Amino acid sequence: MKVGTVGMYGGKFLPCPHMGHVYAMIRASTMVDELHVVVAFDEEHEKKLCADGLIPHIPVRVRLRWWTQLTKDMPHVHVHAVYEQQTGHISDWQRGAEGIKAAIGKPIDTVFSSEHGYTDIFRDLYPEAQHVVIDAKRVAYPISGTMLRTEGVMKHWQMLPEIVKPYFVKKVVVVGTESCGKSTLVRNLANLYNTNYVEEWGRTYYERLGNCENITLAQDYPEIAFEHKYQEKEQLAKANKLLFIDTEAIVTQYFSMLYIGERQPILDEIARLQQYDLWLFLEPDVKWVDDGTRSFGEQEVREKNNALLKELLREFDIPCKTVSGNYQERLEQAIRYVNEMVEKT
Numbered sequence: 001m002k003v004g005t006v007g008m009y010g011g012k013f014l015p016c017p018h019m020g021h022v023y024a025m026i027r028a029s030t031m032v033d034e035l036h037v038v039v040a041f042d043e044e045h046e047k048k049l050c051a052d053g054l055i056p057h058i059p060v061r062v063r064l065r066w067w068t069q070l071t072k073d074m075p076h077v078h079v080h081a082v083y084e085q086q087t088g089h090i091s092d093w094q095r096g097a098e099g100i101k102a103a104i105g106k107p108i109d110t111v112f113s114s115e116h117g118y119t120d121i122f123r124d125l126y127p128e129a130q131h132v133v134i135d136a137k138r139v140a141y142p143i144s145g146t147m148l149r150t151e152g153v154m155k156h157w158q159m160l161p162e163i164v165k166p167y168f169v170k171k172v173v174v175v176g177t178e179s180c181g182k183s184t185l186v187r188n189l190a191n192l193y194n195t196n197y198v199e200e201w202g203r204t205y206y207e208r209l210g211n212c213e214n215i216t217l218a219q220d221y222p223e224i225a226f227e228h229k230y231q232e233k234e235q236l237a238k239a240n241k242l243l244f245i246d247t248e249a250i251v252t253q254y255f256s257m258l259y260i261g262e263r264q265p266i267l268d269e270i271a272r273l274q275q276y277d278l279w280l281f282l283e284p285d286v287k288w289v290d291d292g293t294r295s296f297g298e299q300e301v302r303e304k305n306n307a308l309l310k311e312l313l314r315e316f317d318i319p320c321k322t323v324s325g326n327y328q329e330r331l332e333q334a335i336r337y338v339n340e341m342v343e344k345t
């Protein structure tokens with residue numbers, strides 16, 4: 001049912017727009033000719049609000065991007081960020097309303113929220129507008145920004161819009177030298193945590209070229225690193241809370257050094273830019289498996305290579321959790337580290 005012409009739906013949306021917000025926005029969008037979603041921000045205040053919670057402050061730019069993505073197929077819905085200082089005084093809302101009116105630039109005749117408690121204040125701020133309350137009891141999506149900030153997003157994963165989820169996915173990367181059980185562990189962890197994984201891209205890369213792992217060229221390694229990053233981005237969009245990743249740019253650099261004796265600055269740069277939530281380092285103490293593509297099987301060589309990889313990881317100050325022992329012990333240790341990390345979020 002149409003209730004007005006120009007509608008406004010505002011909030012902090014901190015840490016992020018959740019499904020309750022999306023529900024209210026979509027319902028509001030059907031009741032007016034044009035709807036303006038306003039992200040009210042005061043980043044100094046927000047940082048204090050987030051300081052005691054589980055989620056670090058998320059910049060207004062990111063929240064604005066999420067709203068833009070959420071409404072991209074809704075040409076009559078417009079998104080704005082408006083500064084509104086939060087001192088706890090009613091004058092904040094008054095000045096905020098001035099900013100909102102200036103951003104929208106035309107008379108607002110409908111103001112949406114899910115709070116009956118806002119009716120009096122909206123009467124003062126928008127005397128020409130009616131206040132429409134949507135789902136005050138939050139029946140459709142029983143969630144709030146405070147719950148997300150204090151209890152974390154993992155507990156309320158189903159309350160996050162799909163486009164928001166990748167931001168919060170925790171990335172677990174598994175590193176180690178050849179034949180130390182990385183790909184098996186990565187697949188097992190992904191299945192156990194009911195999510196997906198990124199395979200070691202170097203293997204796929206050389207399979208595509210006709211299995212020429214022993215005839216590598218310098219340019220292969222940056223390409224492998226780029227394609228690997230692209231796979232991470234693709235899989236991140238589909239991940240269920242966690243994404244397990246086999247290998248990253250430091251391991252690719254290590255292979256470049258081993259196979260062609262070259263340390264490549266571009267791989268160092270990728271290594272500096274990448275960000276993972278948990279690093280699992282696999283010791284090479286399981287039996288060497290020669291699958292036809294592996295080259296450094298003697299134990300002495302394995303140990304020397306292991307020391308080289310460790311040294312590279314140390315250079316980048318990577319806080320690795322070491323995983324060792326037989327396959328069962330490895331899996332148990334890895335699960336413990338993953339659970340510890342999830343508990344903190």
Ligand SMILES: NC(=O)c1ccc[n+]([C@@H]2O[C@H](COP(=O)([O-])OP(=O)(O)OC[C@H]3O[C@@H](n4cnc5c(N)ncnc54)[C@H](O)[C@@H]3O)[C@@H](O)[C@H]2O)c1
Nearest residue numbers: 010011012013020040093096097113114115138141143145
């Ligand atoms: N100055 C103004 O005119 C004006 C108007 C509106 C909002 N604001 C700003 O926004 C802030 C208010 O936003 P907030 O922090 O109360 O809310 P918020 O950012 O968490 O939510 C925004 C809106 O969504 C509604 N909502 C929240 N959870 C919901 C759920 N599960 N289902 C359905 N609807 C849900 C809220 O009631 C609110 O109307 C104020 O502090 C102010 O800064 C200012």
